[in-house]
Amino acid sequence: MEWNNGNISFSSNFVSPPPQSSSSSALLYNYSFNCNYNLDHFPVVETTTPVATGEGEQNMAGAGVDHQKKKRLSQDQLEALERSFQEEVKLDPDRKMKLSKELGLQPRQIAVWFQNRRARWKTKQLEHLYDTLKQQFDTISKEKHNLQQEVMKLRSMLREQTTRNQGSMAHTDVSGEETTVECTSVEILSCNNYMYNVEDFNQISASAPPFWWGAEAAHLPSYP
Amino acid sequence: MEWNNGNISFSSNFVSPPPQSSSSSALLYNYSFNCNYNLDHFPVVETTTPVATGEGEQNMAGAGVDHQKKKRLSQDQLEALERSFQEEVKLDPDRKMKLSKELGLQPRQIAVWFQNRRARWKTKQLEHLYDTLKQQFDTISKEKHNLQQEVMKLRSMLREQTTRNQGSMAHTDVSGEETTVECTSVEILSCNNYMYNVEDFNQISASAPPFWWGAEAAHLPSYP
DNA sequence: GGAACACAAGTAATAAGGTTA
DNA sequence: ATAACCTTATTACTTGTGTTC
Numbered sequence: 001m002e003w004n005n006g007n008i009s010f011s012s013n014f015v016s017p018p019p020q021s022s023s024s025s026a027l028l029y030n031y032s033f034n035c036n037y038n039l040d041h042f043p044v045v046e047t048t049t050p051v052a053t054g055e056g057e058q059n060m061a062g063a064g065v066d067h068q069k070k071k072r073l074s075q076d077q078l079e080a081l082e083r084s085f086q087e088e089v090k091l092d093p094d095r096k097m098k099l100s101k102e103l104g105l106q107p108r109q110i111a112v113w114f115q116n117r118r119a120r121w122k123t124k125q126l127e128h129l130y131d132t133l134k135q136q137f138d139t140i141s142k143e144k145h146n147l148q149q150e151v152m153k154l155r156s157m158l159r160e161q162t163t164r165n166q167g168s169m170a171h172t173d174v175s176g177e178e179t180t181v182e183c184t185s186v187e188i189l190s191c192n193n194y195m196y197n198v199e200d201f202n203q204i205s206a207s208a209p210p211f212w213w214g215a216e217a218a219h220l221p222s223y224p
Numbered sequence: 225m226e227w228n229n230g231n232i233s234f235s236s237n238f239v240s241p242p243p244q245s246s247s248s249s250a251l252l253y254n255y256s257f258n259c260n261y262n263l264d265h266f267p268v269v270e271t272t273t274p275v276a277t278g279e280g281e282q283n284m285a286g287a288g289v290d291h292q293k294k295k296r297l298s299q300d301q302l303e304a305l306e307r308s309f310q311e312e313v314k315l316d317p318d319r320k321m322k323l324s325k326e327l328g329l330q331p332r333q334i335a336v337w338f339q340n341r342r343a344r345w346k347t348k349q350l351e352h353l354y355d356t357l358k359q360q361f362d363t364i365s366k367e368k369h370n371l372q373q374e375v376m377k378l379r380s381m382l383r384e385q386t387t388r389n390q391g392s393m394a395h396t397d398v399s400g401e402e403t404t405v406e407c408t409s410v411e412i413l414s415c416n417n418y419m420y421n422v423e424d425f426n427q428i429s430a431s432a433p434p435f436w437w438g439a440e441a442a443h444l445p446s447y448p
Numbered sequence: 449g450g451a452a453c454a455c456a457a458g459t460a461a462t463a464a465g466g467t468t469a
Numbered sequence: 470a471t472a473a474c475c476t477t478a479t480t481a482c483t484t485g486t487g488t489t490c
Contacts, residue, residue: 071459071460071461071481071482071483072459072460072482072483072484073459073460090474090475091474093473108461109460109461111473111474112460112461112462113459113460115474115475115476116459116460116461118475118476119476119477119478120458120459122476123347126350126351126354127350129354130350130353130354130357133354133357133358133361134357136361137357137360137361137364140361140364140365140368141364143368144364144367144368144371147368147371147372147375148371150375151371151374151375151378154375154378154379154382155378157382158378158381158382158385161382161385161386162385295461295462295463295479295480295481296462296463296464296479296480297479297480314454314455315454317453332481333480333481335454335455336480336481336482337479337480337481339454339455339456340479340480340481342455342456343456343457343458344478344479346456
């Protein structure tokens with residue numbers, strides 16, 4: 001199943017679309033060892049490690065080398081893990097050992113990957129939930145507006161009828177509801193200050209000085 | 225060996241409140257070095273490193289020791305960073321160096337902390353946004369319902385009037401809107417399958433077998 | 449125009465506290 | 470009582486992008 005929220009991706013990279021064999025950058029993962037000229041303006045620690053004697057299998061078991069560098073699982077490994085995850089998000093010991101052997105990873109690494117994967121998924125989940133809710137809010141908002149229009153119209157018709165009728169029987173009823181319609185229309189306007197799509201939300205934080213870091217005190221919780 | 229599968233366990237452990245200064249467990253952070261008997265049933269790698277000669281100051285600079293253990297910043301450090309963050313979420317080089325010296329941390333660590341802090345905040349942000357939206361959705365939902373009621377009532381009144389009036393002038397208009405009211409009332413019901421509070425959201429995933437891992441195929445994007 | 453750096457997003461791995469068999 | 474796992478939070482790193490000098 002493609003999850004593809006069915007929307008636009010301004011910032012080309014939100015959750016790496018399971019790089020399923022399509023993107024080209026994927027292949028570089030495993031082979032980009034020390035291209036980090038991104039040293040936050042100081043020589044970085046790193047240098048400590050034994051520098052890793054060359055080796056073929058991912059992450060030695062107990063032998064003492066490597067230890068740093070070469071995080072990032074390979075594309076093949078990721079795909080296998082991903083497949084397994086799609087089948088079942090929880091990991092029983094059997095599957096763990098099987099994957100461990102198949103992929104040449106520590107059982108621990110398998111477990112960790114699944115844990116992180118679940119956590120990641122949960123985050124995405126919230127984003128998706130938000131988008132869905134937002135969409136439904138917009139829908140219902142429009143519908144409400146229509147209903148308000150209709151109420152107005154019906155009232156006016158009723159008023160007309162009443163006048164024509166000469167009889168004043170229903171008059172009190174009609175005016176009695178008046179306030180309801182008015183107050184709600186205000187609600188709608190005040191609400192919309194808070195509404196974003198998740199894409200918007202990503203957008204604003206993506207570029208340089210995300211506005212909300214300044215407006216923090218406005219209506220946001222400032223979260224300790 | 226299945227460890228729980230369809231069993232519910234309503235245990236209320238919601239997101240651990242950021243241990244901010246209040247909880248007592250905080251002090252233990254810095255001193256819990258090797259209490260890891262949580263080894264996912266195998267000895268863990270680690271052993272590789274030079275084993276770290278004893279040391280006093282947090283995270284040496286370029287010298288090659290330590291390098292593992294002792295993650296988790298101390299409570300004092302966290303408080304200082306937090307204060308600084310509240311003042312200004314972005315970090316200019318001056319502030320970075322100042323904090324680095326004051327707290328005995330690598331400048332890199334300061335930078336990383338700020339980056340992570342911003343990311344964390346953004347997540348919280350989304351949760352808050354969701355809650356707000358949810359609340360407003362509920363409100364507007366109720367209001368819409370009221371409006372629908374009112375439309376019904378007005379229509380019925382109008383019908384009555386019309387009948388009494390004998391004249392059939394407004395008849396077409398009234399029936400013309402009929403569909404609007406009907407279809408929207410269905411919308412409301414179908415929507416509510418998606419709605420949670422963030423607390424609910426945390427709740428369901430907190431306890432043992434989060435329902436959605438089973439119901440994944442239901443209405444969720446299955447997010448690869 | 450390119451090196452150096454800041455940043456967001458994503459990713460491993462660790463830590464701490466709760467559950468369950 | 471404990472081992473194995475889980476979730477949540479955190480730390481640190483990777484990668485890609487944008488900015489600045």
